Amino acid sequence: MNSRQLEHAVQVLLLCSLLLVSSLASAQWKFSRIETLSDEANRLKERGLFVSAYELYPEIMHQIRIHEGLFSEKQLPMLMEMAAWHVLRSELEEADLLLHRAEFYVGRSTNPLIHYRTLVVQRLTLPDEQHCFEIEKDKFFNPSMACDEQRYYRAESVIAATEIMIKVVEISDNRRADLTTLAGLAEYAAFCVYEVYGASRVDVSDVTFGTQTNIIFLTHTNQLQQKYRVEKWSRLQRRTLAQLENEFEQEV
Numbered sequence: 001m002n003s004r005q006l007e008h009a010v011q012v013l014l015l016c017s018l019l020l021v022s023s024l025a026s027a028q029w030k031f032s033r034i035e036t037l038s039d040e041a042n043r044l045k046e047r048g049l050f051v052s053a054y055e056l057y058p059e060i061m062h063q064i065r066i067h068e069g070l071f072s073e074k075q076l077p078m079l080m081e082m083a084a085w086h087v088l089r090s091e092l093e094e095a096d097l098l099l100h101r102a103e104f105y106v107g108r109s110t111n112p113l114i115h116y117r118t119l120v121v122q123r124l125t126l127p128d129e130q131h132c133f134e135i136e137k138d139k140f141f142n143p144s145m146a147c148d149e150q151r152y153y154r155a156e157s158v159i160a161a162t163e164i165m166i167k168v169v170e171i172s173d174n175r176r177a178d179l180t181t182l183a184g185l186a187e188y189a190a191f192c193v194y195e196v197y198g199a200s201r202v203d204v205s206d207v208t209f210g211t212q213t214n215i216i217f218l219t220h221t222n223q224l225q226q227k228y229r230v231e232k233w234s235r236l237q238r239r240t241l242a243q244l245e246n247e248f249e250q251e252v
Contacts, residue, residue: 123161186237
């Protein structure tokens with residue numbers, strides 16, 4: 001090897017070394033940035049400053065998407081934690097959007113089963129406003145718009161949990177238990193749909209809320225019309241119970 005070739009080889013090695021050092025420094029900064037933000041969020045939560053803590057979560061998830069991948073599963077715990085917090089604050093639209101986003105990420109996971117089960121549980125984190133659900137003769141005692149939203153969110157969440165559970169059953173590693181859970185959720189979905197929808201009054205338009213003689217009603221698209229049929233979920237329950245009986249000779 002002549003001197004010119006040797007000089008060229010040294011330059012290439014030097015460039016590779018610089019690139020390696022730069023890559024290591026970038027990786028160190030990456031983890032340092034995520035850890036610093038996460039630690040700060042935890043400190044804020046310990047002090048009860050949840051609003052300030054959760055304001056950091058979008059930046060943490062942004063860093064995760066950059067360095068771990070757009071659909072990284074590491075975002076899921078933060079999305080679900082924020083959703084539960086919004087439910088506690090009766091910020092139901094925000095909670096619903098976060099859980100839809102989490103389900104989108106789970107659908108792109110290489111091992112979605114455990115995440116789907118966690119999402120089912122999260123979807124059943126529901127508003128605890130009992131006065132909104134008191135009924136006598138198909139009429140709600142509290143017909144306020146705030147309670148309308150509570151009832152609608154519960155129905156939407158239970159329907160979402162049931163639809164996720166259908167996906168769980170399709171890839172289940174514990175089919176009997178999962179079919180039993182699906183049957184129970186389908187029954188609950190039928191109950192919640194009836195509470196929200198009441199008698200069949202269909203007006204095809206965008207989703208709106210309102211009261212009519214203290215009975216909650218929805219106007220909605222054809223797609224929502226199908227979604228809010230009690231029979232749809234009762235039929236799913238019957239079909240699931242039949243599967244249990246056929247597959248496991250289980251009396252239902």
